[in-house]
Structure formats: C-alpha cells, structure tokens
Amino acid sequence: MNEFLFSDFPEVSTEDWKNQILKDLKGNPWDKVTWETEEGFKIEPFYRKEDLSVLPRVFKRTHGWKVTETVTSETETKTLATKGVDAAILVSHEENGKHYGCKISSSSDLESLANSMGALPLVVSLATRTPQFTDSLKQLTSSHNTVLGDFDPYGTALLCGELGCEEGSLGKNFQSLSGTKGFSGVGIHSLYLRDSGASIGQELAYSLSWGVDYLGQHLDAGVSVEDAASNLWFWMGIGSDYFTEIAKFRAMRILWTEILNAYKPGLGETYPALILAQTSNFQYTAYDPYVNMLRGTTAAMSAVIGGADFVTVSPFDSEYTAKQEFGKRIARNAQLLLRYESFLDKVEDPASGSYYLEILTKKLSETAWEKFQTVERDGGFAASLKKGTIQTEIKARASKKREALATKKEILLGTNQYPLPSERHAELKEALVETEKRLSYSGKSTYERLVPLRLSYEFDKWRNKTDLYVASGNKAPKVFLLTIGDLTMRKARAGFSSNFIGCLGYEIIDNLGFSSVKEGVTKANELGSDIVVLCSSDEEYATYLPEFAKEMSTELPNAWKLLAGYPKDLVSQAESLGIDDFIHMKRNLVGFMEKAQTKWIGK
Numbered sequence: 001m002n003e004f005l006f007s008d009f010p011e012v013s014t015e016d017w018k019n020q021i022l023k024d025l026k027g028n029p030w031d032k033v034t035w036e037t038e039e040g041f042k043i044e045p046f047y048r049k050e051d052l053s054v055l056p057r058v059f060k061r062t063h064g065w066k067v068t069e070t071v072t073s074e075t076e077t078k079t080l081a082t083k084g085v086d087a088a089i090l091v092s093h094e095e096n097g098k099h100y101g102c103k104i105s106s107s108s109d110l111e112s113l114a115n116s117m118g119a120l121p122l123v124v125s126l127a128t129r130t131p132q133f134t135d136s137l138k139q140l141t142s143s144h145n146t147v148l149g150d151f152d153p154y155g156t157a158l159l160c161g162e163l164g165c166e167e168g169s170l171g172k173n174f175q176s177l178s179g180t181k182g183f184s185g186v187g188i189h190s191l192y193l194r195d196s197g198a199s200i201g202q203e204l205a206y207s208l209s210w211g212v213d214y215l216g217q218h219l220d221a222g223v224s225v226e227d228a229a230s231n232l233w234f235w236m237g238i239g240s241d242y243f244t245e246i247a248k249f250r251a252m253r254i255l256w257t258e259i260l261n262a263y264k265p266g267l268g269e270t271y272p273a274l275i276l277a278q279t280s281n282f283q284y285t286a287y288d289p290y291v292n293m294l295r296g297t298t299a300a301m302s303a304v305i306g307g308a309d310f311v312t313v314s315p316f317d318s319e320y321t322a323k324q325e326f327g328k329r330i331a332r333n334a335q336l337l338l339r340y341e342s343f344l345d346k347v348e349d350p351a352s353g354s355y356y357l358e359i360l361t362k363k364l365s366e367t368a369w370e371k372f373q374t375v376e377r378d379g380g381f382a383a384s385l386k387k388g389t390i391q392t393e394i395k396a397r398a399s400k401k402r403e404a405l406a407t408k409k410e411i412l413l414g415t416n417q418y419p420l421p422s423e424r425h426a427e428l429k430e431a432l433v434e435t436e437k438r439l440s441y442s443g444k445s446t447y448e449r450l451v452p453l454r455l456s457y458e459f460d461k462w463r464n465k466t467d468l469y470v471a472s473g474n475k476a477p478k479v480f481l482l483t484i485g486d487l488t489m490r491k492a493r494a495g496f497s498s499n500f501i502g503c504l505g506y507e508i509i510d511n512l513g514f515s516s517v518k519e520g521v522t523k524a525n526e527l528g529s530d531i532v533v534l535c536s537s538d539e540e541y542a543t544y545l546p547e548f549a550k551e552m553s554t555e556l557p558n559a560w561k562l563l564a565g566y567p568k569d570l571v572s573q574a575e576s577l578g579i580d581d582f583i584h585m586k587r588n589l590v591g592f593m594e595k596a597q598t599k600w601i602g603k
Helices: 014-025 107-115 127-139 153-160 167-177 191-195 200-220 225-231 242-263 291-306 325-340 355-377 381-387 389-406 426-440 457-471 487-502 517-526 538-555 568-576 589-600
Strands: 066-071 087-095 098-101 122-125 147-151 183-188 232-238 275-279 310-312 478-483 507-509 531-535 560-564 581-583
Touching: 066 325, 087 107, 087 127, 107 127, 122 127, 127 147, 127 153, 127 167, 127 183, 147 167, 153 191, 153 381, 167 183, 167 200, 167 225, 183 200, 183 225, 191 200, 191 232, 200 225, 200 232, 200 242, 200 355, 200 381, 200 389, 225 232, 225 242, 232 242, 232 291, 242 275, 242 291, 242 355, 275 291, 291 310, 291 325, 381 389, 389 457, 389 589, 426 457, 457 589, 478 487, 478 517, 487 507, 487 531, 487 560, 487 581, 487 589, 517 531, 517 538, 531 538, 538 560, 538 568, 581 589
Parallel strands: 066 087, 066 310, 087 122, 122 147, 147 183, 183 232, 232 275, 275 310, 478 507, 478 531, 531 560, 560 581
Antiparallel strands: 087 098
16 A cells, blocks of 8 residues: 555644534633643643654664563572563662671672573662672673663762762772773662652753763763763653653653763764663552552553663562562563563654654753753752752652642542552551651761652551551441431542541441431441541531531540531531531541541550
C-alpha cells in the first residue's frame, strides 16, 4: 500500500478539536480539562504539531534497558542469572561497626560474589568504601563488561550529615576512580531526594547541579573531560506521576547532553547520561501493599519509556517484611512483561513524537533549567548543600505533600482512601521504631540531614497502634454508623465516614437506616459501640441533633458522638450538645487519627 491511510479522511483543525471538547464539557470551562503540575506550569488536554516545530533527540549509551535487582546476601547471587535479571546491585554497607548486606571486606570477597553471578553487569554499592576497592572494581570490567561504583560524598552527607571522607581528598578519589572503560565510579543519588519528598523538578534540577559540581572537581584534579563524563552516572528515583516521570528522564538526558556539550562540543552525544532508575519508597505503602504492585509497574513503565538504562523495582512488600522472594519475583516479572509482551525495548525513544509528552518534556526542562541556574548563581550544589538550602526546600515540599494527604487533597489508595480496616500488620512496629529513632536523632553534623520517609508514614504510625492493640488480645474499637433521614445524603455520608475512620483499622458497622434516632442508638448500645456517627443531611441535623445527644448520654454516655458533615449553622449547637468531632472533607485526617488513638487506645 503506497498511500497513507490518513489521506482518506479530512484533516481536523485544532479549533475543531477544541470546539468538540467544549461541546462535551457541556458548559464547563476549558480549565476543567487542563491540569497544573507540581512544578506550577499548566498542561493542556492535547497538543499538535504546531505546538512544537522541532522534536529533540534523546541520546542513550545503549539500546533498551537492564532488568536490575538488589542483592543483599550471598545466597541470592547464585541463582540471580537464571531469573531473568540483566544486572545486579550488590549492597555492602558498614556503619558504626555494623554490617548490612553482602559481606565484602576484601577484594577476594568482591571477586567471589561477582564470579557467582556470571557476566551480569554490576552496580557495587560500597558507598564511602568505594575508593578502597578501586583496583578490584576496575578489574571486574574484564568479565562483567559494565561495572558501576557508587562513591557519592554529597549523597552520604545528605543521609548522614558528613561526607564520609576528608573534603580535601575528594578530587584525589575522583581521579583514582576514573579512566577505565566500562567502569563508572561516581554515582549521583538523587533517589535520596525523591525518597525524602522532593518534587520531580527538584530532583531534576539538583541532579544537574550535583553532576556539574562533580565534573568540576574531576577537572580540577587533572582528569580529562572525557574521563570525567564517563565516570559519572545517576541513580534516580521513580515516583507515581506517570507522564511527568517519563518527561523527567527524557529531560535529564536532553539537559545533561547540553551541559556536557558546553564543556566540549559533541561530548554529550558521546557520553549520554547513564541512569539507574529505582522506584521511590516515598509512594510505597505498608497497608494494602498489593497496590504497590501497580505502583511499581507503572513506575517501571515511566522509567523505561523515559529512557533509563537500568531499572529496579522494589518488592511490593518491602515496607514491612524482609521475606521478599515473592515480592522480588513480581517486581522482576513486571519488567519482563514490559519487555516481552509490550516490546518497549524495540524502540530507541518510545515517547518521541507524542506531542503531549514532548511538550511536557519541554516545559519540565525549562522549569528545571531555571532552578538549576538559580542554584549555580548561589554558588553551586556544594554551597547550597552546606547552607541547607536544598534540604530546606525539599522538606518544605514534602511537608506540603503530607498536608495534602492528611486533608485528602492527594489520594493514596489503601491509606487515606478505601482502606481495609480488618488488615493487620503488627510486625510493622519494628520498622516504625527504627524510623522514629532516625527522626529523633539530634546529633550535630556538618550538613543538615534528609530523612527518607514514605508519604504514608504518619498514617501507618497511628494505624499500627490498632494492630498492636488487637495483637495483645483486645478488640478494635467499634464504630456504629447511625444512618437516618434523606436516603442519598445518609448513604453518601456513611460511605465517607467509613472511609475516613476505616483508616484507623477500627471495626465499622454500617446500617441500612433507622426510623428514629432512639432506635439507632439502642442498636448501637446492643452492639457495644465505642463511637457512633450520625449520618444524615444538614437540613435534618437541626431536628436530629438534640435527640441524638440526649439518647447517647442516656444509653452510651462514654461513647464518642460524631457528626458526618460540618453544618456551619449548627456547629456551635452541636459542640454545646457534646458532639466530640465532625467527619468532613476539610478535617485533617492525621489529626483525627491521633485524637482517636489517644482516646481509645492510648499514645
């Protein structure tokens, strides 16, 4: 067939598309179908060729991506190559005399572990110990082709408050790690920023500035610009903003190419950004963990379509258990499906030509570049790190996200929306205690620390008290929904209240409706209810409230009296009648959880 199929159809103009959309909106404004990103710029519902005359070229070092898995024990290394994995992350950290992950204390330990995995490309995570193993790591390239070391003093400073080595030795260490084909020894861990709540734009801008700082230190130490460029790689996070994450990885490649070309024309095309993308734990949840399978899969899609070289998906159950074999299998299979059933490795840049993604990439690039320039004008990444500017901005953004979650402006399935009240994870306590220790650490340090903390942490902390309470042989508090009056409103408010209070893991008792308040309170008393929620319409509350307060004080004097909704004209009256709280859209859910747990279970 020599003719294009589209020639058989009349061309549709942009104006025609907009008019059709406005027609479908049935009087709603155009803004109804536009959305504003976290970075503050607006995105239209569709784009066409006239919106972007030239499509950018996104450069990569190799075709496709490598399915990558983290290894923390020697037993895992022996079977890894048979499970569909293309690359491995060997984790071996030492801190205050304690050892975590694979035991790598000598070159022979490293060589033995590497040999047990055949010829798989390796990411060897030794953190500040990386320079001590320089020769051994470089030698591994002869048998493993690609080897990455993760020496990153600024990343260590962000997590621990100190560089982990003498500041004056940075240049010397960078120099020793560079110069070997197939080996990149310096990793830029912007994943730490994402795990701490940074926005996509912040991660992108700070990654660029981070990289420029390390490039400069390489050059100052006498390393050639080519060796410096090939020695750096990026360990980035993947969040749940599907399209924006795709654009982020593409923008990272485009902007890093521009930066390298500023040092030497053509350098960016010769040494494109080398990116390992890992699902950020910030969006993972401990409760309803099976949703993490979906989060991990869509995150992997974002990274693959965006052009990551290595992709690793955290096990869906990683938030509350160390027994992750099933979780790891699911994480691997998610990527294998993308490769063998979606064929995402068959195209060099799958997002190219999608004007929606191209415009999103362009706008995100412009926003991140502007932020990058601001950091550079303020003295660069190192200066901002020392002043705490970066940490302060990321903490502010994370706080804003937590507030949005607590007020349900942002939804996290299984956590603040559609929770499963009967789900129990008493074993989560140990992880929560460790997190509390990190949060309460008050030791002095040279650099202000960032504490990676999942978005759902406050919800998990308060809900887990119910799990522990039940595990100790107690029954979860009972919540009785007293539905009465207008059918539509009572059903809607009962549903909302069930979702709202269900986040605590309490037992929810819903009802079809009662003919009188007295009948409902009597039934609540028979069932031994601890909390009774009156669910009706604002108009009917004026009639029901006095009777509700009276009957409750007689039959259930020690129970909580809650009102579903927030009828402004009746709030003062309700409070005077002893209503303990109001369940409504603007009520801070975390604040309510703390109040409820303090009352019914104790701090």
